[in-house]
Amino acid sequence: MKKTRTLFMIGVLALLAGASSFGWSGREHYWINLAATIHLEDDMPGINAYGRKLAEMGHLPDLWKGIDPTEGNRHYMDIEDYGYPDPRIDRAHAGLLDPATGRYSPDAGIIPWVILDTLEQLTEAMKTTNWSDAAEIAAAMGHYVGDLHMPLHTTANFNGDLSDNLGVHKRWESEMPRAVRHSRYIEKKPFEYLEDPWSALTNWIIDAHQYIPAIMDADTLATEYAGGDQSSQEYYDLLWEETSPIFAGQRNLAAQHLASLWYTAWINAGRPAIPPLPGDISDDSIFIIEEPDATDYTSWIVLGVFILLALAVIWKSMTARPVASQ
Numbered sequence: 001m002k003k004t005r006t007l008f009m010i011g012v013l014a015l016l017a018g019a020s021s022f023g024w025s026g027r028e029h030y031w032i033n034l035a036a037t038i039h040l041e042d043d044m045p046g047i048n049a050y051g052r053k054l055a056e057m058g059h060l061p062d063l064w065k066g067i068d069p070t071e072g073n074r075h076y077m078d079i080e081d082y083g084y085p086d087p088r089i090d091r092a093h094a095g096l097l098d099p100a101t102g103r104y105s106p107d108a109g110i111i112p113w114v115i116l117d118t119l120e121q122l123t124e125a126m127k128t129t130n131w132s133d134a135a136e137i138a139a140a141m142g143h144y145v146g147d148l149h150m151p152l153h154t155t156a157n158f159n160g161d162l163s164d165n166l167g168v169h170k171r172w173e174s175e176m177p178r179a180v181r182h183s184r185y186i187e188k189k190p191f192e193y194l195e196d197p198w199s200a201l202t203n204w205i206i207d208a209h210q211y212i213p214a215i216m217d218a219d220t221l222a223t224e225y226a227g228g229d230q231s232s233q234e235y236y237d238l239l240w241e242e243t244s245p246i247f248a249g250q251r252n253l254a255a256q257h258l259a260s261l262w263y264t265a266w267i268n269a270g271r272p273a274i275p276p277l278p279g280d281i282s283d284d285s286i287f288i289i290e291e292p293d294a295t296d297y298t299s300w301i302v303l304g305v306f307i308l309l310a311l312a313v314i315w316k317s318m319t320a321r322p323v324a325s326q
């Protein structure tokens with residue numbers, strides 16, 4: 001996989017993106033990627049050596065939004081726009097069908113297609129034993145799987161604008177876990193080989209979506225309880241009391257389902273031996289492919305060969321003429 005961007009760029013963007021990006025906080029992405037490697041340690045020998053690195057890379061796709069304008073749509077899916085509660089989520093079409101144009105638009109979010117794409121990329125990287133790419137893709141997949149399990153990444157009301165809960169996104173996923181004491185203990189949990197990853201992905205996203213009303217109701221209740229002060233400890237304590245099973249449950253499921261996806265890729269790749277962690281794992285976007293050089297040498301080479309051939313023909317005809325006249 002070829003990349004155009006540099007670590008320096010990522011570093012600068014990390015500073016810019018920190019305050020504004022939506023998604024589980026970096027700590028949750030770290031936890032989800034690390035937990036998935038722990039779930040798999042008995043069945044994918046060698047994966048343990050990758051745990052910390054994959055965890056550290058878990059937040060990277062949020063930074064890619066700063067260099068790739070198409071990155072944002074990869075992190076969510078507003079399933080109401082796909083016809084929820086009877087969503088038309090078609091494996092063959094990434095994006096919302098706009099009846100006016102008859103075209104699919106990515107504005108409603110494309111997260112399940114992105115995860116399916118990373119599953120294919122990961123399988124191929126493992127099959128060809130390109131473990132640097134495999135690690136990079138696996139870490140990114142972990143991010144998207146985490147986002148898919150975050151209920152507020154599955155709805156058009158992602159920030160509470162449509163239900164008088166404005167700003168709930170950051171309060172629930174970032175501020176709340178910072179404001180309350182909670183365990184980051186990782187317990188080994190089961191995973192499975194996925195016969196039909198697409199069905200699994202669509203079920204997971206619909207399951208995550210069912211928690212939206214509970215989160216909005218808890219936000220309303222906690223706001224009233226705290227006398228309207230959504231930055232108070234009272235607000236966060238009650239919000240946590242009401243929704244911690246959803247928060248921890250979805251985070252745990254994300255790690256289990258991520259383990260299932262990594263395991264599925266590894267089985268489909270033929271269970272290749274996992275080597276020690278490579279030292280050259282890139283932080284760059286797995287979706288930006290290096291563009292061809294500005295100068296297209298191919299056409300110049302073709303032209304040069306053509307000119308040489310033409311000169312050779314002319315030269316031959318000039319030198320042959322006296323012979324022919326004899």
Ligand SMILES: [Zn+2]
Nearest residue numbers: 023062075147
């Ligand atoms: Zn994200």
